[in-house]
Amino acid sequence: MIDRSLLRNIDWILVGLLLLNSFIGAAFIYSSSHYLPGNYFLKQILWIFIGSLALFLFLMVDYKILVSFSPYFYIIAVATLCGVLLFGRLVAGAKSWLKFSFLQFQPSELTKIALILLLASVFSKFRRDSISWKKGFLSGAVTAVPVFFVALQPDLGTALTYIPLFLAALILAGMNRKVFIYIVIAALVLGVVGWNFALKDYQKNRLTTLISPSQDPLGSGYHILQSKIAIGSGGFLGKGFRKGTQSQLRFLPARHTDFIFSVIGEEFGFMGVVLALMCYFLFLNRLFKSVGQARDRAGVYIVFLVAVMITFQFLINVLMVIGFLPITGTPLPLLSYGGSSLLTNYLGVSLVLNVKMRRFVFV
Amino acid sequence: MIKQEKIYEDLFPLLRRVRVIYILVVALLIFLIMNFWKVQVLDHEKYWERSEANRMREIALPYQRGLIMDREGTILANNRASFRVSLIRENCEDYDKSCRKIARLLNIEESVLKERIKKYESLPLFKPIVVKEDLMLEEVALIEARKLELPELVLQSEPKRFYPFESLAAHVIGYLQELSPEEMKKSLYGERRLGELVGKIGIEKQYETALVGVHGQLVEVVDSLGRGREEIDRRESAKGQDLTISLDFDIQKEAEALLEGREGAIIAMDARTGELLALASYPNFDPNKFINRFTSEEWLNLVTSPEFPLENRAIRGLYSPGSVFKLTVALGALDSEIVTDETTFVCRGETTIYNHPFSCWREGGHGEVGFYDAIRHSCNIYFYNLGKELGIEEISHYARMLGFGMKTGVDLPGEKTGLVPDPQWKIKARGEPWQKGETISVSIGQSFMLVTPIQIAAHTALIANRGARVIPHLFKYLSADGKKIETKNQFLKHEIVDIDPAIFEQVIQGMWEAVNNEGTGWAARILGYDVCGKTGSTQVISEDKSEEPEQKEPEEEEVKTHSWFTGFAPRENPEIVVTVIVEYGGMGGATAAPLARRLFNIYMRKHDR
Numbered sequence: 001m002i003d004r005s006l007l008r009n010i011d012w013i014l015v016g017l018l019l020l021n022s023f024i025g026a027a028f029i030y031s032s033s034h035y036l037p038g039n040y041f042l043k044q045i046l047w048i049f050i051g052s053l054a055l056f057l058f059l060m061v062d063y064k065i066l067v068s069f070s071p072y073f074y075i076i077a078v079a080t081l082c083g084v085l086l087f088g089r090l091v092a093g094a095k096s097w098l099k100f101s102f103l104q105f106q107p108s109e110l111t112k113i114a115l116i117l118l119l120a121s122v123f124s125k126f127r128r129d130s131i132s133w134k135k136g137f138l139s140g141a142v143t144a145v146p147v148f149f150v151a152l153q154p155d156l157g158t159a160l161t162y163i164p165l166f167l168a169a170l171i172l173a174g175m176n177r178k179v180f181i182y183i184v185i186a187a188l189v190l191g192v193v194g195w196n197f198a199l200k201d202y203q204k205n206r207l208t209t210l211i212s213p214s215q216d217p218l219g220s221g222y223h224i225l226q227s228k229i230a231i232g233s234g235g236f237l238g239k240g241f242r243k244g245t246q247s248q249l250r251f252l253p254a255r256h257t258d259f260i261f262s263v264i265g266e267e268f269g270f271m272g273v274v275l276a277l278m279c280y281f282l283f284l285n286r287l288f289k290s291v292g293q294a295r296d297r298a299g300v301y302i303v304f305l306v307a308v309m310i311t312f313q314f315l316i317n318v319l320m321v322i323g324f325l326p327i328t329g330t331p332l333p334l335l336s337y338g339g340s341s342l343l344t345n346y347l348g349v350s351l352v353l354n355v356k357m358r359r360f361v362f363v
Numbered sequence: 364m365i366k367q368e369k370i371y372e373d374l375f376p377l378l379r380r381v382r383v384i385y386i387l388v389v390a391l392l393i394f395l396i397m398n399f400w401k402v403q404v405l406d407h408e409k410y411w412e413r414s415e416a417n418r419m420r421e422i423a424l425p426y427q428r429g430l431i432m433d434r435e436g437t438i439l440a441n442n443r444a445s446f447r448v449s450l451i452r453e454n455c456e457d458y459d460k461s462c463r464k465i466a467r468l469l470n471i472e473e474s475v476l477k478e479r480i481k482k483y484e485s486l487p488l489f490k491p492i493v494v495k496e497d498l499m500l501e502e503v504a505l506i507e508a509r510k511l512e513l514p515e516l517v518l519q520s521e522p523k524r525f526y527p528f529e530s531l532a533a534h535v536i537g538y539l540q541e542l543s544p545e546e547m548k549k550s551l552y553g554e555r556r557l558g559e560l561v562g563k564i565g566i567e568k569q570y571e572t573a574l575v576g577v578h579g580q581l582v583e584v585v586d587s588l589g590r591g592r593e594e595i596d597r598r599e600s601a602k603g604q605d606l607t608i609s610l611d612f613d614i615q616k617e618a619e620a621l622l623e624g625r626e627g628a629i630i631a632m633d634a635r636t637g638e639l640l641a642l643a644s645y646p647n648f649d650p651n652k653f654i655n656r657f658t659s660e661e662w663l664n665l666v667t668s669p670e671f672p673l674e675n676r677a678i679r680g681l682y683s684p685g686s687v688f689k690l691t692v693a694l695g696a697l698d699s700e701i702v703t704d705e706t707t708f709v710c711r712g713e714t715t716i717y718n719h720p721f722s723c724w725r726e727g728g729h730g731e732v733g734f735y736d737a738i739r740h741s742c743n744i745y746f747y748n749l750g751k752e753l754g755i756e757e758i759s760h761y762a763r764m765l766g767f768g769m770k771t772g773v774d775l776p777g778e779k780t781g782l783v784p785d786p787q788w789k790i791k792a793r794g795e796p797w798q799k800g801e802t803i804s805v806s807i808g809q810s811f812m813l814v815t816p817i818q819i820a821a822h823t824a825l826i827a828n829r830g831a832r833v834i835p836h837l838f839k840y841l842s843a844d845g846k847k848i849e850t851k852n853q854f855l856k857h858e859i860v861d862i863d864p865a866i867f868e869q870v871i872q873g874m875w876e877a878v879n880n881e882g883t884g885w886a887a888r889i890l891g892y893d894v895c896g897k898t899g900s901t902q903v904i905s906e907d908k909s910e911e912p913e914q915k916e917p918e919e920e921e922v923k924t925h926s927w928f929t930g931f932a933p934r935e936n937p938e939i940v941v942t943v944i945v946e947y948g949g950m951g952g953a954t955a956a957p958l959a960r961r962l963f964n965i966y967m968r969k970h971d972r
Contacts (some may be wrong), residue, residue, distance in 0.1 A: 172380050229417065232402045232410025245418045250587040270403040274396060281392060288385045292378050300377050304384075311388055315395075322398050 009357035010059070011290070017283040018349050020335070022048045022342070024276060025260060025335030031257035032263045033337070038352055040256050040337050047339040051346035056284045058350040062358060066351075067298050068126070070117035073138050074142070077114040079105040079150040088153070095209045106340035108150045112309055113347050115162060118142060126173055136179070139166060154200060157328030161169035163187075168308040169301060223253040227321045231265035231273075238269030256337040258329060262321045274361045277318075285333075289351050299355040307349040309336075404706050419595070420585045422492020426576025429603030431536055431566055434839060440536055440567070445523035448506055448544070449491030450480065453456040453587075454515035468505065468513075469495045472848055491517050497654075524654050525561065530647045532615050534675035535608070535639075535739040535775070535837060538650035550723045560654070564675070566608060566837060568776050573841055574605040602849065603740035608837040609638035613629020617965050618643035621958045625943040626670055628677040628925075630820040630835075630955020634937040637824065637833030637854060639773070641672055641962070642817075644676040646899075663790065678778045682944060685899030686741045686883075686951065687763075687927050688808030690826060690870055693738060695761030696749040697866045703871045704734040710744035719800040721747055724900070738873025739882035741898060743807050755797060756807055764860055766832065771821040773835040774854070779795055781818055784811035808899065820942040823929045825860065826874075827937035829867040832858045871895055878956075884904040886956035887930055892967050895937075896959065898951030923947045928955035932963050939966050 027046065030041040066073075083324035084107055088097055097106055122139050150159040170180070229247035239245065244266035252259055252266075265273050286311045287307035296302045310333045317332040319325045331338055333345045404411065431440035432735035449670045455461040462480075466473040476494060483492045484527075496707045498506075506518055523540055539560040551921030561575070562568035579600030587626040610963070612632075618629040622645035631641035648665060665673055674680065684691075696702045703969070707960035714721055723729065723743040729736070739746035750758060762768060768783030782788075784805060786797035804810035817835055824833050836854035840847050878884040902924055931937040948954035 091879070121469060126371065140908050165465060168384070171384065172377055174376060174380065197935055228402060229410045231399070233414035234403055235407040236404055237412065246414050249412075249418050249585070249592070251417050259970075261668045265399065271680045273403065277396060284388065287386075288381065291381045292374075294374070297374065300374055300381075304377075304381055306385070315388070315391055318395055322395070324398070 001057045003154060006357050009360065010353055011286070011356050014286045014289070014290070014349065014353060014356075015055075016347070017279070017286055019048070019052075021279055021283055021334040022211040024053060024137065025332070025337075026280060027241075028260050028267075028335070028352075029256045029337045031244075032247050032252075032260065033269060035248070036241070042072075043339070044337050044342070047342045050339070051343050054343060055346045055353070058347055059354050059357070061127075063299065063302060063354040064358075066354075067117055067121045069123040070087075070114065073114040074118045074352050077107065078145055078149065081146060084108075085149065085152060085211040106158075106228075106338075108153070108155060109340040109344040110347070111146050111150075112162065112165070112344055113351070115143065115146060115165055115304040116302060116309065116348070116351070119305060120298045122171050123173050124297035136170070136175075139169065141284050147254075154296040155329065156199075157330045161278060161309070161316075161330065164308055164312045165305050168305060172301060172304055221257075222324050223327055224320075225261050226251050226253060226261040228323050230259075230262040231322060234266040234272075236270045238265075238267045238272050241267055243267060257331055258317065258327070258336060259321055260336050261318055261332055262295050265321075280314060284314070287352060288309075289348075290356055293359055294355045295359040296346075299359070306352050308346060310345060371964035381394045391634045394536070397831065404541050414577040417587075418584050420583055420591070422581040422583070423773060424579030424598075424600045425519075426578055426600035427522045427602040428524060428576060429574040429841075430605040431574070432605065432607045433610045433612045433615070434607065434640075435612060437609070439608075439610070440524045441527055442522040443494065443525040444520055446503050446518060446520050447496040448498060448502075448704050449493045449517050450521060450580050451488075451491050451517060452480070453488035453514050459776050461513070461732050464513065465494065468509070470503065471495065491519075491817060500592060503891050509796050514972040529649045529651060531612075531619060531648045532610055532642070533565075534644045534648060534677070535565055535610060535615075535642050535651050537562055537567035537569075538653040539563065539567055539654055542655075554865065563653075564776060565773070566606065570606050570841075571840070574603045574606060581937055596675060599836070601726060602843075602966065604841045604843050605843060606841055607839040609633070609839050610642070610837065611640040611969075613969065614641040614962060614965055615643060615876065617641070618962060619645065619647070621961055622945075625945050625948065627674075627943070627948065628680060628816045628940040629944075629958065629962065630677050630816055630940075632820050632824060632833075632835055632940045632942075634824045634827045634833070634931050634940045637821070637835045637839065638839070639835055640724060640939070640966070642675075642775075642837070644674070644680075646670045646672040668922075675777070676944070676946075678773055678775055678815055678817045680815060680944070681779055681781060682816070682925055682927075683810075683812055683903070684767075684808040684814045685901035685925070685927055686743075686821060687819055687899035687929055688806075688814075689738065689741060689746050689896050690874070690897055691762055691765050691767070691822070692746055692753065692758060692806050693870050693873065694735070694765065694826075694862060694866060695753055697869060698761070698862045699753065699757060700720050701752045702734065702749060704872075707731050707733045708737075708745045708748045710742050714744055714747065715838065716747060716803050717799045718752060719803070721803055734869065735873045735876055738870065738897065739876040739880060741877070741883045745801050746806050750802055753806070755802040755805065756784055758802065762812075764862075765820045765825060767812075767818055771815075771817050771835050772816055772854075772898075774838050779815050781815055782811060782813040809901065816942050817946075818943050819927070819929045822938050823931055824869055824937075824940045826870060827931035828857075829864040830860045832860060871934065875928065876932065883952040884928060884930065884956050886952055887960040887963065889932070889960060889963055892932050892963060893934035894930055894932040894960070895934050895962055896928055896941075897928075897957070898956055898969075899925075899927030900949070900951045901925045901927065903947075925955065927951045928959045929961075930959055932967075938970070939963065 006097045026041060026044045029044050033040040119139060119142070122142065126135065143162055147159045148160050166216050177351050226246060230244060230252050233246065234244070242248065244263060246266050249254050252262055255263055284307065287303070287310065291300055291303045291307065294303050313330050313333050316325060316328065316330045320327055320330065333341060397774065421669045430438050434436050450465065452458065462473055466476045478493050479494060486492065503518060505865060506516055526536065541562040542559045542561045562571045567574065578602060581594065581596045581597040583591045584595060585591055593845045614631050618641040622629060622643055625645060627645060629641060629643045630639065632639050650663065708726040709731050710723050712723050712726050719944055724741070728744065729740055731743045732742045732745050736742070762783045768781055770778045770780055789795060789797050801810050805812055821833065821835050834854045838852065840856060841850065842848055874897055875893060876882050877898070878888050878894045883898040887894050889895050924947070926945040927943070928951050929942040931940045941962045943955040943958045945954050
């Protein structure tokens with residue numbers, strides 16, 4: 001099924017950037033967890049290996065076939081999300097995990113891939129430069145279902161990452177500005193209603209402490225504050241690898257997961273932050289540049305949505321660690337510890353590679 | 364190679380939109396970098412300090428307060444080891460749950476615990492807040508066993524104040540209480556910490572700055588759970604200076620035993636120096652209870668008790684001096700040469716002055732009374748006449764000169780001034796002019812005149828010293844590590860009042876006769892020890908303590924008598940002054956004088972006389 005010539009068309013630079021960022025992340029996972037039981041560093045290396053394997057295996061199937069199967073993937077994903085609600089494991093107050101005998105897994109992560117494929121499938125059928133209300137609502141509903149289930153877990157952070165995929169698809173489809181404004185208004189109304197009826201107290205706390213972190217020193221504002229202290233105390237050159245007091249003495253919360261970037265800021269300072277952001281930007285840039293190399297609409301949608309998925313989470317995470325956004329529990333793709341997230345992002349990049357290497361082939 | 368397929372799909376509009384998003388992302392990235400620049404480079408200093416504060420913890424090492432000893436070295440205020448447990452809020456996983464657990468473990472009300480912690484809310488989260496002191500050993504073991512389960516609790520051992528003789532000399536020694544946020548603002552407590560125990564009354568307060576030690580300090584690196592990782596710096600604490608006071612344990616003990624069951628005060632003072640040998644006030648309290656933190660009920664009982672056990676009556680009790688004041692009037696009259704020791708008046712038991720009837724305490728009167736007999740029998744009529752001749756201005760002049768209406772300067776906080784009335788005072792305080800008849804009352808120590816027992820003692824010493832004023836005081840010396848610290852004793856300066864010593868001799872003759880020649884003070888007589896003294900019985904309207912005063916009908920008012928005795932011994936080269944007041948004790952000669960005798964006696968026996 002796989003053609004030797006196809007292998008030559010793999011974007012090895014993108015693969016290299018993917019691995020570079022993954023290993024930067026692994027290094028800081030080591031720094032922030034070497035004193036903890038649990039072997040996070042080795043596990044992450046293992047996940048990078050598993051992710052790479054999955055990436056290449058996934059390449060063998062033409063993305064067109066994947067797109068055509070997307071409704072099934074989607075149905076499986078939603079069914080799994082229901083399963084999590086029923087049989088899932090409670091971790092940190094949310095039922096997001098499925099535990100098998102040897103590994104546990106967050107289905108809400110892989111759902112993103114299914115959603116991207118389905119959206120690509122739906123939107124690529126619009127040939128005209130405007131979309132009908134009916135189609136708009138259909139695609140909205142398709143997004144809303146997993147958002148609903150994941151928010152129920154409750155894992156608002158992850159649920160929110162689905163919405164930009166839908167919005168990005170709408171923008172790409174050339175949605176009317178007026179419609180876009182309607183959607184924004186609808187989102188606001190939903191926000192207000194959600195605040196009053198749907199949000200749990202801890203979620204509200206997270207949002208309010210964003211506005212004044214010192215008001216609630218042991219609540220979630222405490223975490224934001226500790227993160228800022230870590231980053232700020234790093235200064236220009238940082239305190240040195242494994243020498244960050246905020247991280248090593250555990251003042252920084254979720255050091256190897258959500259706040260991995262604060263560890264970089266503390267131990268390598270502003271220079272380290274700029275370098276890490278540069279590496280990340282090169283990777284994101286390559287993803288965005290790949291959009292133009294897709295040969296069809298489905299390909300454009302896939303590459304763009306993958307780029308949006310990773311970029312959105314990246315921005316949310318970094319804005320969070322520096323105190324601009326509430327703590328939503330969004331990991332930094334590739335850098336944060338976590339197998340589900342890593343695997344999802346590898347599969348996403350795999351889709352991009354898939355689209356790129358098949359751009360020269362006739363159907 | 365096969366050509367691109369884009370031929371039949373125009374993707375350019377899509378790519379244009381992608382470009383917009385891309386530019387947005389790049390802009391956000393630049394915004395991010397600018398923010399990192401601000402936090403990491405511009406505000407670096409601020410965050411650096413906070414991260415240092417995070418990781419360093421300063422722990423105060425408790426110090427020992429200086430001892431308080433009596434003149435013979437008996438330790439009246441000591442220290443002992445005590446365990447306390449503190450809460451570090453930062454280490455609580457769930458504050459409310461922690462509180463519940465701890466309340467149950469330590470057997471305290473959860474609301475009490477929370478209120479306690481609330482008092483120290485302003486402290487940083489990693490600072491331990493004391494939740495229970497003076498733990499029993501079983502409690503220490505209990506907490507130790509749950510160490511892993513409750514990382515928010517820390518056990519500390521600290522030296523603690525301990526008064527081995529409990530209520531003995533409680534009013535003199537005073538007690539300790541936690542420093543409140545308001546007191547923190549006073550410069551006296553500059554270096555002190557919130558919640559630290561400081562002297563609240565008595566010697567503990569007066570000599571706070573000498574008795575207090577210096578906290579040691581331990582600086583260590585801690586992790587976010589407050590676990591110490593590494594000690595960086597350590598400075599040992601320093602003990603406070605030991606204070607030796609002039610009290611004589613035996614005399615003090617006797618004085619308090621004599622007062623038991625009564626309300627009143629007894630002062631025994633070295634006549635030559637003003638050193639207080641005993642200063643007893645009754646009822647009293649146990650200062651150990653303050654250290655162990657009262658239950659609110661116990662506290663309320665002490666504060667609202669109608670007997671005012673917390674009041675030091677010896678320096679704060681305000682009484683009419685009664686006949687004791689006749690000594691002052693006698694000195695004034697002799698000094699202003701209104702009378703000589705040969706002047707006589709006739710006492711018929713009652714007389715009319717300024718159209719008011721005045722009576723002597725003895726029905727039928729004393730007959731013709733001379734100067735010495737007037738003091739000896741405490742004849743009111745004689746002193747009415749002296750008062751009338753002297754006039755209020757002169758009486759108040761001599762009263763002030765001889766130590767009334769001002770503080771004696773005793774080294775105890777809260778001493779009261781008393782009141783020497785005169786016409787200016789009355790206009791100011793009451794808005795009424797002075798009545799001539801009031802002069803007559805004042806001349807036997809009644810009416811508006813108010814004195815404290817310590818003023819009477821100082822006054823008596825002044826007479827005993829034939830005009831040399833002493834300052835009553837408790838301070839003897841400070842010592843550190845058993846070595847005496849030489850300091851100038853500011854209390855040992857003697858001021859001489861401008862009255863001829865011969866005049867004092869005449870008054871002393873009267874006082875001697877009052878005790879030794881079947882006078883009013885006969886009950887204080889000791890064979891072979893020339894006690895000189897004066898009794899006083901001041902009539903007061905009894906306050907029924909169980910009822911509100913305003914509910915009381917005038918008919919129910921009962922005239923009762925406070926019982927005074929003040930005296931010194933021996934007559935030549937006096938050594939000791941004793942002043943006794945017993946509230947509602949009856950006649951001075953009957954109640955106060957025998958008590959004074961006991962004190963003279965014990966002093967005499969102690970000094971081999």
